[in-house]
Amino acid sequence: MGTPGRAAMGGLLRAAMAVTLVAALAGACANTPDTTLHPHRSAVTYAPLEHPFRHARLFVDDQTAGARWQREHGARWLDPITTRPQARWLNGPKDLARVPALVARAHQRRALLVLVAYYIPNRGCSLSGQGAPSPDAYRRWIDRLIHHLGSTRAAIVVEPDAVAADCFDAKRATLLRRSVKRLAHAGHYVYIDAGHARWRSTGEMAERLLMAGIQYAQGFSVNVANRQTTKQSYQWGRELSDLLGRREFVIDTSRNGLGPPSDEPDRDSEWCNPRRQGLGQAPTTRTTLPGLAALLWVKLPGESDGICGGETTYLFSPTQARRLTVDSPLVPAEARRLAAAADVPRNRGRLERDREGGLPPGSAPLRAASRWASGSPRSARHHR
Numbered sequence: 001m002g003t004p005g006r007a008a009m010g011g012l013l014r015a016a017m018a019v020t021l022v023a024a025l026a027g028a029c030a031n032t033p034d035t036t037l038h039p040h041r042s043a044v045t046y047a048p049l050e051h052p053f054r055h056a057r058l059f060v061d062d063q064t065a066g067a068r069w070q071r072e073h074g075a076r077w078l079d080p081i082t083t084r085p086q087a088r089w090l091n092g093p094k095d096l097a098r099v100p101a102l103v104a105r106a107h108q109r110r111a112l113l114v115l116v117a118y119y120i121p122n123r124g125c126s127l128s129g130q131g132a133p134s135p136d137a138y139r140r141w142i143d144r145l146i147h148h149l150g151s152t153r154a155a156i157v158v159e160p161d162a163v164a165a166d167c168f169d170a171k172r173a174t175l176l177r178r179s180v181k182r183l184a185h186a187g188h189y190v191y192i193d194a195g196h197a198r199w200r201s202t203g204e205m206a207e208r209l210l211m212a213g214i215q216y217a218q219g220f221s222v223n224v225a226n227r228q229t230t231k232q233s234y235q236w237g238r239e240l241s242d243l244l245g246r247r248e249f250v251i252d253t254s255r256n257g258l259g260p261p262s263d264e265p266d267r268d269s270e271w272c273n274p275r276r277q278g279l280g281q282a283p284t285t286r287t288t289l290p291g292l293a294a295l296l297w298v299k300l301p302g303e304s305d306g307i308c309g310g311e312t313t314y315l316f317s318p319t320q321a322r323r324l325t326v327d328s329p330l331v332p333a334e335a336r337r338l339a340a341a342a343d344v345p346r347n348r349g350r351l352e353r354d355r356e357g358g359l360p361p362g363s364a365p366l367r368a369a370s371r372w373a374s375g376s377p378r379s380a381r382h383h384r
Helices: 006-018 020-025 065-073 076-082 099-108 135-149 170-185 202-211 230-243 318-326 333-340 377-382
Strands: 088-090 114-117 155-158 189-193 219-222 248-252 292-296
Touching (some): 065 076, 065 318, 076 333, 230 248
Parallel strands (some): 088 114, 189 219
């Protein structure tokens, strides 16, 4: 029997993954609010919500590393990943040179561009020097980003982990607040990253986000590069939204199809290219739950978390992409069988690094230690 064509396969993928949204979030509104640290709402004036994701078409980039690998190897089994909208990470100055071409492609398709700004100084909370070399350099970088975007208005996820991280302080908050305000005043839709549902309490995160300028932003992002379930992420995000003037939020569902790996003292490597992981719900702007603006694939599925789990790269890995596809309960059976039968070469070669001489966005060594933990105090200590 022949395999279905690309168009038919795409239809199956859309149907199978779309119907899971309501079921996955059923009962998600029933949770106990965190009443420990409520910000003084009356003292905060929030920017009007513009709801940029409503009825928007998300940009599908055919120039991702996964899409290029698919073309080079004739790998139809990658369709569940490459046919989906994914965010574009901006990891440093050299990435900005590619923004005008990206903007042109998105404009041609009349699609909303989703970007990730990931260049905050000391972004890894370590002595590795990752990110901008100084606050001034970061401010200039933000100005250049605005310049390269021109008249195009983009949805921008600002600095994954920067607010939730242990090294968040008043100096970082001031830099973020000014950058968020600058991007918003230039017409862009800003979503400040808030970490994930098992990292900080909603009360603490609300205070941090207020320090970082959430009042100028459209909202915040949840679960970026993490694997917490969509239901749990929504519960946490909705509670946080209620503390922040009903700011809307987006959830990264790129790799949460099986939920987070087990939190075991001797298995912390499971957070870096875990054996148990699967694609999550497909990106969509068709949401009806209060506060939820969109489900997005912010982390690029198939991108390696680091030199771990048998990987020798920090970039796209067909091995990781196949595992995400084969093990996802949200991918149609035929697409899973096609991926399982694919001949995928093992990654070999030198350690690959990003264009700025550091590690690529989302790499495990760059993530603030606690963000990989499932949330327990023991895990947070162990991952430092």
